Amino acid sequence: MSGQTPSQTVGPFFHDALFLDERTVLAGPEAVGQRIELTGVVTDGDGEPIPDAMLEIWQADGDGAFHPHVESGPVEGFCSFGRAPTDEAGRYAFTTVKPGGVPLSGGRMQAPHVNVHVFSRGLLIHAFTRVYFAGDSANESDPTLTSLPPEQAQTLLATSADGVRWTFDIRMQGEGETLFFEPGLDG
Amino acid sequence: MIDHLIQPPFIHPAYQSTVKRGPARPLKPLALGLSDVTGPVFGESTVDALDADLTRNAAKGGEVIGERIIVTGQLLDERGRPVRNALIEVWQANAAGRYIHKHDQHDAPLDPNFSGCGRFLTGPDGRYEFTTIRPGAYPWKNHANAWRPPHIHFSVFGRNFHSRLVTQMYFPGDPLLAFDPIYQGIPDEAARRRLISHYAHDVTQEGWALGYSFDIVLAGGLQTPFEDEHG
Numbered sequence: 001m002s003g004q005t006p007s008q009t010v011g012p013f014f015h016d017a018l019f020l021d022e023r024t025v026l027a028g029p030e031a032v033g034q035r036i037e038l039t040g041v042v043t044d045g046d047g048e049p050i051p052d053a054m055l056e057i058w059q060a061d062g063d064g065a066f067h068p069h070v071e072s073g074p075v076e077g078f079c080s081f082g083r084a085p086t087d088e089a090g091r092y093a094f095t096t097v098k099p100g101g102v103p104l105s106g107g108r109m110q111a112p113h114v115n116v117h118v119f120s121r122g123l124l125i126h127a128f129t130r131v132y133f134a135g136d137s138a139n140e141s142d143p144t145l146t147s148l149p150p151e152q153a154q155t156l157l158a159t160s161a162d163g164v165r166w167t168f169d170i171r172m173q174g175e176g177e178t179l180f181f182e183p184g185l186d187g
Numbered sequence: 188m189i190d191h192l193i194q195p196p197f198i199h200p201a202y203q204s205t206v207k208r209g210p211a212r213p214l215k216p217l218a219l220g221l222s223d224v225t226g227p228v229f230g231e232s233t234v235d236a237l238d239a240d241l242t243r244n245a246a247k248g249g250e251v252i253g254e255r256i257i258v259t260g261q262l263l264d265e266r267g268r269p270v271r272n273a274l275i276e277v278w279q280a281n282a283a284g285r286y287i288h289k290h291d292q293h294d295a296p297l298d299p300n301f302s303g304c305g306r307f308l309t310g311p312d313g314r315y316e317f318t319t320i321r322p323g324a325y326p327w328k329n330h331a332n333a334w335r336p337p338h339i340h341f342s343v344f345g346r347n348f349h350s351r352l353v354t355q356m357y358f359p360g361d362p363l364l365a366f367d368p369i370y371q372g373i374p375d376e377a378a379r380r381r382l383i384s385h386y387a388h389d390v391t392q393e394g395w396a397l398g399y400s401f402d403i404v405l406a407g408g409l410q411t412p413f414e415d416e417h418g
Contacts, residue, residue: 001190001192001193001375001377001378002190002193002265003265003404004193004265004404004406005354005381005382005403005405006193006194006195006354006378006379006381006382007194007195007352007353007354008195008340008353008354008355008369008370008372008373008382009202009355009369010340010342010353011340012288012290013278013286013288014340014342016278016287016303016304017276017277017278017303017305017306017340017342018278018342044207044208045206045207045208045211046207048207050208052290058226058227068225068226068227069227069228069230070227070228070229070230070233071230072230072232073232079227080225080227081227102220103220104218104220105219110220115348117348117351119353120208121204121208122202122203122204122205122207122208123205123208123209124195124196124197124199124202124205124209124369125189125195126351126353127197128217143218144217144218148215172207172208172209172210173207173208173211174211177211177212178210179212180210180212180214181214181215181216182214182216182217183217183219184188184216184217184219
């Protein structure tokens, strides 16, 4: 048994503590990449919206570079970290850029993606998933997407009509349940 | 990387809201790349000294009601190395067991001088310290006569995105722990006990505040030379 400290739920009352600063805008005027809005609705096993969830995202910029530093005040360049609540309708929204691809160890290239952590009342431990972008040519050779049955891979694809507003709904459970991952050494 | 003896499951029926919210399908193992050993690094500008004193950071001319406590500890990785300059955010109910959050409407008074929110960075030795008041227990609707044991919520960032931990700190000798499905959702008893703080008489300040210690151990990322990049 490892020495890790166990997780507990974030509960329903985190907003006053965790949203003292604005963190939904990752891309400032000098960010590299196509500016996008990434938005969607988080639902439960009955398809009901989850209005008290929190999402955190971690992604590269348009060149595939990570910008880890987080400071107070508006972002001028790019910040790889974002945090957003869901609203009464279960909706979250981030202003960011479409990321460039980043490699796996060993050099295999991954398709552009955004890493997501979901926290909420009713989750004893946060859930980890990824947003990939429908229609991106790199998806066909992405090591993760290509290892999945199509109906699971489908749950990881954000869709867009204009390349600017991307929709990624998260279904925590039930029909069309989003695929969640366990990070580790082996795929 | 998730130790399933220690970490709670997604669905734990005794904690009602997990039944519809926890992912039901198996997790897919995911290989991580060099980019996954990175994570957010919070700069000095993101916190100030007053953020670590919950007895003063929301005071509006009066004193916070409750037993003053000092909570201190060390943030470590699984190899026992300190995690320095890491952001910890905390929140809690007041001494009466009431949160300032608009959705907490249970019948206990608000304290006009207390928000219950704080944040701070760990030091060069991975240590942290903050001052607050001991929170009260509070009732919730999970089951009949359900009460959450007094607790402080901790949100912790480690060296990389996958070291992330959100947890709750409890107090020693609390009879409510045996009844709490959130605490009991952790499978192993020894692992559960890691969430119980220790009374620390060496931290207690005469005439001022009682001391409690609470160390936190984060899961590691990849075992690569890049792990110490932000260390």
